[in-house]
Every structure is written in C-alpha cells, then in structure tokens.
Amino acid sequence: MATTxxxxxxxxxxxxxxxxxxxxxxxxxxGTEADGLDQMDTGYLELAxxxxxxxxxxxxxxxxxxxxxxxxxxxxxxxxxxxxxxNAMVVGKLYAGDWMFLPWSAIDTDADIEVTAHTGTNKxxxxxxxxxxxxxxxx
Amino acid sequence: MATTATITLASDIMPTYxxxxxxxxxxxxxxxxxxxxxxxxxxxxxxxxxxxxxxxxASLLVETEDGAAAGSGAAKLYVKNIGDGKGTIDKSVYxxxxxxxxxxxxxxxxRLYGGDWMFIPVTGIDATSDVVVTPxxxxxxxxxxxxxxxxx
Numbered sequence: 093m094a095t096t097x098x099x100x101x102x103x104x105x106x107x108x109x110x111x112x113x114x115x116x117x118x119x120x121x122x123g124t125e126a127d128g129l130d131q132m133d134t135g136y137l138e139l140a141x142x143x144x145x146x147x148x149x150x151x152x153x154x155x156x157x158x159x160x161x162x163x164x165x166x167x168x169x170x171x172x173x174x175x176x177x178x179n180a181m182v183v184g185k186l187y188a189g190d191w192m193f194l195p196w197s198a199i200d201t202d203a204d205i206e207v208t209a210h211t212g213t214n215k216x217x218x219x220x221x222x223x224x225x226x227x228x229x230x231x
Numbered sequence: 232m233a234t235t236a237t238i239t240l241a242s243d244i245m246p247t248y249x250x251x252x253x254x255x256x257x258x259x260x261x262x263x264x265x266x267x268x269x270x271x272x273x274x275x276x277x278x279x280x281x282x283x284x285x286x287x288x289a290s291l292l293v294e295t296e297d298g299a300a301a302g303s304g305a306a307k308l309y310v311k312n313i314g315d316g317k318g319t320i321d322k323s324v325y326x327x328x329x330x331x332x333x334x335x336x337x338x339x340x341x342r343l344y345g346g347d348w349m350f351i352p353v354t355g356i357d358a359t360s361d362v363v364v365t366p367x368x369x370x371x372x373x374x375x376x377x378x379x380x381x382x383x
Contacts, residue, residue: 096242100350102309104234104257104379106269113272113377115311117346119242125322132244158344162240164253171261176352181330181338182360184352187260187305191253192351193238197327197342211261219251221242 094130096221098160098193121223122158129158134219136166139174139209147218148205150198152225159198159222161205164191166215174214177206188214196220233257233265234379236307236350259381260305268382276316277326277364278371282333285310286362286378288355306355306380308362311348316373320345326372329363337363343374355380 099116121127139145153159165174167188176183176192179202186192196205207216237254257266275285286308310328314320322345330353331337341349354360366372 094242094244096244097240098348099239099241100236100348102234102236102350102377104269106234106267106379107271111272113309115348117348120322120344122342123323123325123344130244132242132248134245134248158342162238162251170258170263173261178340179338181340182354182356183330183340184307184354185260185305186352187258189255189258190307190352191236191238191255194349194351195341195343195347197339199339203339219240221244 093126093128095128100193119160119221120158122156129160129221129223131224132219132221136215136217138213138215139207140213141209141211144206144208146204147207148220150203151201153198153222154226155198155200157198157223159196159220161194161196162191162219164217165189166217167212169212172211172214174216175208175210177208179203257307257379258305266305266379266381268380270378272375272377274316275374275376276371277366277374279369280366282337282363282365284333284361285364285374285376288361289357304355304381306353306378307350308353308376308378309348309350310343310374310376312343312345313373313375314345315371322346324367324370326367326374327365329365330360331363332358332361333363
C-alpha cells in the first residue's frame with residue numbers, strides 16, 4: 093500500500109498559556125482504513141494579477157473519492173495574495189508564504205478549485221494526492 | 232505574539248517525490264503583522280446528521296472582509312475529526328464541512344473522515360461564510376477546531 097502522511101505542528105502565544113497542536117493523518121481512499129491514496133499530481137505556476145484559473149478540475153476526479161490538496165503561495169511580497177474559490181464560493185486568501193491543506197470533497201463537477209491572483213504575479217505550488225482520475229482521450 | 236504552522240508531507244507514491252515541509256507565520260492581510268485573535272482550541276460533539284454551525288462568523292469579531300479592514304483581512308481555520316472522543320476513530324464515515332449559511336445556501340468544500348484534518352484560509356464574512364458541519368451518520372463524532380484571525 094502506498095503511504096502518504098500529512099502532519100502539522102501549530103504553535104501560538106496569543107493566549108497566556110501558549111498553545112501547541114500537533115496532528116498527523118495517513119491519507120486513505122474514501123471510506124477505507126487499509127487502502128492508501130496511490131496517485132498524485134504536483135506542479136508550480138505563476139499567475140498574473142487579475143487572472144482567474146481553475147487550479148484543479150473536479151470533473152475528472154469523481155464524486156465521493158478522496159482528494160487531499162496542498163496549495164502554497166510561494167510569493168515573497170507580503171502584499172501579494174491569491175483568492176481560493178470552490179464553485180465560485182470564496183474560501184479565503186493565501187497571502188505570500190501562506191499554505192493550506194484541504195481534504196477536498198470535489199462534491200460535483202462544478203466544485204473546481206479556482207484561484208485568482210492579486211497585486212502582482214503570484215507563484216503557486218500545489219500537490220494533489222488522489223485515488224485516480226478519468227484520463228482524457230487522445231485528440 | 233507569533234503563531235506559526237508547519238506542514239510536513241511525506242509520500243512513497245512517486246519515487247522521485249522527496250516530501251515537503253513548509254512553515255508559515257500567520258500574519259494579517261497584506262502586511263507582516265501577526266494575527267492578534269483566536270477562538271482557542273475547542274471541541275464540538277455531534278450526534279445527528281443535521282447541519283449545524285461550527286463557527287458563526289457574526290458571533291465573533293471575525294471581520295476580515297466586512298469590517299474596517301474590508302477586503303484585506305486574514306483568518307485561518309483548523310478542524311480535525313478526532314472520532315468519538317473516546318479513542319475510536321472510524322475512517323469509513325465523515326463529517327462534511329461547508330461554507331455558507333446553515334439556513335440558506337452552503338457549499339461543501341471538504342469531507343473529514345476519522346483522523347482527517349484541514350487547515351485553510353477563510354474570509355470571515357458574516358452570514359455568508361459561516362463554517363457549517365454535517366455528519367454522515369447519527370453516531371457520535373467529535374471535531375476539534377480553532378480559528379486564528381485579525382480582529383477588526
């Protein structure tokens with residue numbers, strides 16, 4: 093079985109008793125306890141300010157399957173950000189240096205992950221761990 | 232007053248993938264100032280398939296988009312499905328996580344099976360971007376969550 097793990101450590105001194113959260117998960121196929129995700133896509137792109145694109149397309153992934161998404165805005169200018177949307181619903185903004193990790197449900201073929209760049213040309217890395225997609229036929 | 236989050240990804244799916252590690256400091260929108268507010272780490276026990284607000288933005292001073300700092304705010308949300316809260320983690324069932332209004336339109340963005348976690352940016356817009364959760368079954372499931380944000 094392929095094994096993919098995602099771990100996070102979060103520390104904060106916002107409250108008087110400093111808080112630390114450590115968590116890890118092994119990425120499994122939907123609804124299984126012994127069958128790990130076995131396919132992945134990873135990439136890098138530069139997106140000019142004002143440009144909106146589908147970063148990940150739900151259509152070929154299949155409803156009800158497991159998809160674990162990591163996205164990072166690798167820009168260094170703190171005023172740069174990308175807006176993350178799913179099916180036109182704004183999820184939030186990733187500013188320069190920010191990352192996100194989402195078990196993306198891709199609930200239907202409209203639930204694409206869309207990104208819009210703001211302020212300047214943003215540099216984006218992403219990785220999708222998944223359990224298979226429908227490959228497109230040869231033109 | 233810093234809050235930092237480090238993710239480490241490891242996988243043997245692709246032989247040439249060397250894993251990934253990235254640390255970020257949670258800052259306010261568009262500048263290098265640290266976020267200055269949090270809900271703290273909380274737990275919510277669910278035992279019905281009814282959609283409920285995990286976080287109601289209007290109940291907090293999470294005004295990242297519709298307050299004085301309109302359009303330039305920042306907030307990060309952590310949610311984890313820890314199973315029944317008594318040590319049993321069922322990876323065959325999930326809690327769906329949506330954004331929107333529990334009494335109106337919601338958009339499912341995630342399904343957290345037992346043990347799964349998420350860490351994402353959110354807008355904090357009142358009414359239209361509440362965090363709504365819906366268990367798949369009536370079995371007891373516990374979510375841990377925390378929101379870090381810039382106060383209006």
